[in-house]
Amino acid sequence: MKILFLVERNLYYKFYGPIIEGLLKCGCEIHLLHRYDQTTLSYKNQKMFYYPFLSQVPQFSKKVEFVSIFRTNEEIVEYIKKFNIEYVFSLSSRGQYKIKKTMTKWCTVQHGVDSFKERSFDSDFFFVYSRNWIRADIFKYNEDVKIVEVGMYYCEEFSKGSVARKYNLDENKKYIFFVPLPVNTSSAYTFIKGGLRRFCLNKFLIKNELEILKFLKSELQGHGYEIIVKSRFKRFLSEEYNKFANIFYDESFYPSSVNELLSTSEATIVNFMPGAISTEASFYNKKFIFLNYPKYNSEVFSHADNYIKDIYFPGPKEDFIHLYSNKQALLNSILGKSYYDSSDYRLKFIGSNKQSGVDIIIDKILNMNII
Numbered sequence: 001m002k003i004l005f006l007v008e009r010n011l012y013y014k015f016y017g018p019i020i021e022g023l024l025k026c027g028c029e030i031h032l033l034h035r036y037d038q039t040t041l042s043y044k045n046q047k048m049f050y051y052p053f054l055s056q057v058p059q060f061s062k063k064v065e066f067v068s069i070f071r072t073n074e075e076i077v078e079y080i081k082k083f084n085i086e087y088v089f090s091l092s093s094r095g096q097y098k099i100k101k102t103m104t105k106w107c108t109v110q111h112g113v114d115s116f117k118e119r120s121f122d123s124d125f126f127f128v129y130s131r132n133w134i135r136a137d138i139f140k141y142n143e144d145v146k147i148v149e150v151g152m153y154y155c156e157e158f159s160k161g162s163v164a165r166k167y168n169l170d171e172n173k174k175y176i177f178f179v180p181l182p183v184n185t186s187s188a189y190t191f192i193k194g195g196l197r198r199f200c201l202n203k204f205l206i207k208n209e210l211e212i213l214k215f216l217k218s219e220l221q222g223h224g225y226e227i228i229v230k231s232r233f234k235r236f237l238s239e240e241y242n243k244f245a246n247i248f249y250d251e252s253f254y255p256s257s258v259n260e261l262l263s264t265s266e267a268t269i270v271n272f273m274p275g276a277i278s279t280e281a282s283f284y285n286k287k288f289i290f291l292n293y294p295k296y297n298s299e300v301f302s303h304a305d306n307y308i309k310d311i312y313f314p315g316p317k318e319d320f321i322h323l324y325s326n327k328q329a330l331l332n333s334i335l336g337k338s339y340y341d342s343s344d345y346r347l348k349f350i351g352s353n354k355q356s357g358v359d360i361i362i363d364k365i366l367n368m369n370i371i
Helices: 010-025 046-050 073-083 160-167 185-191 198-223 239-243 257-263 276-283 294-300 320-325 327-335 343-349 357-367
Strands: 002-007 029-035 066-070 087-090 105-109 125-128 146-149 174-179 225-230 246-248 267-271 287-292 317-319
Touching: 002 010, 002 073, 010 029, 010 105, 010 357, 029 073, 066 073, 105 357, 125 357, 146 357, 160 257, 174 198, 174 257, 198 225, 198 239, 198 327, 225 257, 257 276, 267 276, 276 287, 276 343, 287 327
Parallel strands: 002 029, 002 087, 029 066, 087 105, 105 125, 125 146, 174 225, 174 267, 225 246, 267 287, 287 317
Antiparallel strands: none
């Protein structure tokens, strides 16, 4: 069977990797098409670090023989025809690429909340974590789309020992996974669409981010904890951060460096903006602490009640103003015996499939078992 994966960014392999590996083991012929767009290579583009260079194809158990590039939708059509592609995997629907329904079968995989926002799905299969993500007010799709629950199919379990060796960490330590603001201050104004002032970001949020790390380091060392700060290439942290934490920029996607570090940490702290990592933390059953800024998030998350209120927050939000004025409250939220039970959230939004999500996907493709 010939199966094509459309790769818009290198981070797509975080979601594709386990599926490709499984299909290769089943003897499928895998094709990879990377989008090459020169405009995204500009140094002014924050996402240039996610440009899908062909050299960044992960090393799978078997070599993928068919790897090429596309620049236009027409080139995708030509490729499908040339190689008689039977299935296409994408993070977007068929309509995004203007592909005729009669040309090939189309599979869309969920990759977070962004899978739903303002999109109309036209796919043969839509693989979702759980049907509870599908809400009538935010999600429109054709009635003939086959929706299949697969859980968080791309999340894998990792041993703490193997992760510690890979990242030169002490296996006997306990780690706090801290996610800083996602962007540099110079570009935050354009990134955060709620009208957040650059002045506030520089003088308040980032300054206090360092203050919190400093406090956590001083208070947690005696309890056997260390802090991991995982930033992204589009935000390089100042030297100040090295004083308080282990800093990682490694952005491998298969296996996912974020999930490796997340799975071996005791708790996850997210500063200002939660994202897919909140759901991933819940998958690994980790304590999740969201530092909430009500004054600013009321604008940034003005759509939260209708869109992401329940999905993005697997645990209680902690008012940052309260935690900053009373840092002991933050310490208690980490060391305290009370533990937020996220089992209801996991059951609702991650699903309860006993079978591997990747196995379910492969079964639907290979056996044409459409339900």
